[in-house]
Amino acid sequence: MANSTLLVAQAPSDTEKSAGDVIGGNSYHPGNADSDNDGLDVPCPPHTTERKLMTRVDWRLIPFLCVLYLLAFLDRVNIANARSFSLVEDLHLENHQYNTALTMFFVPYIIFEIPSNILLKRFSPRIWLSTCMMGFGLASVGQGLVQNYSGLLATRFFLGLFECGMFPGCFYLISMWYKRSESQKRYSLFFSSTSLAGAFGGLLASAIGKMDGMRGYHGWRWIFLLEGVLTCLVAIFFFFVFPTFPEEAKWLTEEERDYIKARLQADQGHNAAERTITFGDVLTVMKDHRVWLGGFMYFGLIVPAYGYAFFAPTIISTYRYDAIQTQLHSVPPWAVSFTFSLITATISDWTRHRAAFALLPLSLGLAGFATLLKVHDNTPVQYAMLCFVTMGTYSVLPITVCWFSMNLGGHHRRAIGTAWQIGFGNIGGIIATFAFLSADAPLFTKGYSICLGFTCLSGVASLLYLISIYLENQRRAKAVRNVGLSDYEKSELGDLNPEFRYMY
Numbered sequence: 001m002a003n004s005t006l007l008v009a010q011a012p013s014d015t016e017k018s019a020g021d022v023i024g025g026n027s028y029h030p031g032n033a034d035s036d037n038d039g040l041d042v043p044c045p046p047h048t049t050e051r052k053l054m055t056r057v058d059w060r061l062i063p064f065l066c067v068l069y070l071l072a073f074l075d076r077v078n079i080a081n082a083r084s085f086s087l088v089e090d091l092h093l094e095n096h097q098y099n100t101a102l103t104m105f106f107v108p109y110i111i112f113e114i115p116s117n118i119l120l121k122r123f124s125p126r127i128w129l130s131t132c133m134m135g136f137g138l139a140s141v142g143q144g145l146v147q148n149y150s151g152l153l154a155t156r157f158f159l160g161l162f163e164c165g166m167f168p169g170c171f172y173l174i175s176m177w178y179k180r181s182e183s184q185k186r187y188s189l190f191f192s193s194t195s196l197a198g199a200f201g202g203l204l205a206s207a208i209g210k211m212d213g214m215r216g217y218h219g220w221r222w223i224f225l226l227e228g229v230l231t232c233l234v235a236i237f238f239f240f241v242f243p244t245f246p247e248e249a250k251w252l253t254e255e256e257r258d259y260i261k262a263r264l265q266a267d268q269g270h271n272a273a274e275r276t277i278t279f280g281d282v283l284t285v286m287k288d289h290r291v292w293l294g295g296f297m298y299f300g301l302i303v304p305a306y307g308y309a310f311f312a313p314t315i316i317s318t319y320r321y322d323a324i325q326t327q328l329h330s331v332p333p334w335a336v337s338f339t340f341s342l343i344t345a346t347i348s349d350w351t352r353h354r355a356a357f358a359l360l361p362l363s364l365g366l367a368g369f370a371t372l373l374k375v376h377d378n379t380p381v382q383y384a385m386l387c388f389v390t391m392g393t394y395s396v397l398p399i400t401v402c403w404f405s406m407n408l409g410g411h412h413r414r415a416i417g418t419a420w421q422i423g424f425g426n427i428g429g430i431i432a433t434f435a436f437l438s439a440d441a442p443l444f445t446k447g448y449s450i451c452l453g454f455t456c457l458s459g460v461a462s463l464l465y466l467i468s469i470y471l472e473n474q475r476r477a478k479a480v481r482n483v484g485l486s487d488y489e490k491s492e493l494g495d496l497n498p499e500f501r502y503m504y
Contacts (some may be wrong), residue, residue, distance in 0.1 A: 081205035085219035098147030113423030116165030135162030140228030188345030191398035199336035298425030300458025305434035318442035367393025
């Protein structure tokens, strides 16, 4: 149904807008998460309440996204676990060939981020994401069957090709269901599936590693084969039940769909869901300096994030643990990160604030890397600092993406901007793959220094982004409020609409 059929309340007074800007930076109406009507001309359907309706949405959306990204991240980083079980020796990898194989994943992953989001909108999330899931599941199975370095490069390439749309696509889908003031818990719960994947991957690898030698296969092959087959089976199931956009959700009544679209329109403006994304849209979005800052915010965090994800078992093995104990000791830092991320996200949503939670937890990562650079003979301290690193990195990543993406108005600006942020940011993954080299063990001074520097880069970019949106909000508050724009013009402008207010 076209968005033009949706009606929103009249614009609030200057006083109300100012209050909304301070509390949450909402676009048109400050809103009330506990209200059943939220001031909309489209009322909440009489047979339900807003809270009950959004709880239904949560259960029909978030678990699917969590499972999807858990398996995607697991298939992406399980090569780090496989390395502990003779992968390098069996494939006769020399010098930096293992690191190059890690890098190969990011080549298609970076290039095809924006095209993937465009195709997701064209084919619907259910079809596109389920198909991609089947593709990277098969690529993971292929990793377990390769016989040489060339085969490993090929499978890593296809793994990156099929996984490129998972992260931005899922974030994009979440943003099309929830208001900005209620989105962070959902974003962080979804993204925390990476921490669960890291913890689950370590436990699973320790168990699968005991299959070493079964049917003539070393443990690393079984890791890829079993986890890849699991992904393929889930993908088949998801093809029939995976959620889609509100406009296409058949499990909602027409009244419920109208209400969900109306509450988002009141919060974020007209989203132009029916509009096709063009190459001109891409060029227009990329002219916005805030879009570039969003990319650097994410870019700076990706280096330490993948640095840890790909090399945690390698780092932990230098603490004199065997292969099985290394996998088991890789679990607690991920578990701590998962808990801390959810606490941070809950407080962020409660305060309706993002900036502080994108900046303050970075101090944990900075402290962790700085300590690891200096302390080399105290295993408990070094291990505790690995927990600090995961907490500081993996709690900020979803805050950064949520803050940026929810400040992009409209389907086309959000689809392009989110894909750009993730695509550009993942260039950091290439840097991360060469940050921790075997020759640098056990001190890994270069790797820790690189991660420390890029964490600082993310902090600076986030601070500049905060200053930019603050100044823009101040400028718009002083400008003429009603400039006579039509609904179509507002949807085309998205967050560039003079009535839009950025969330801090």
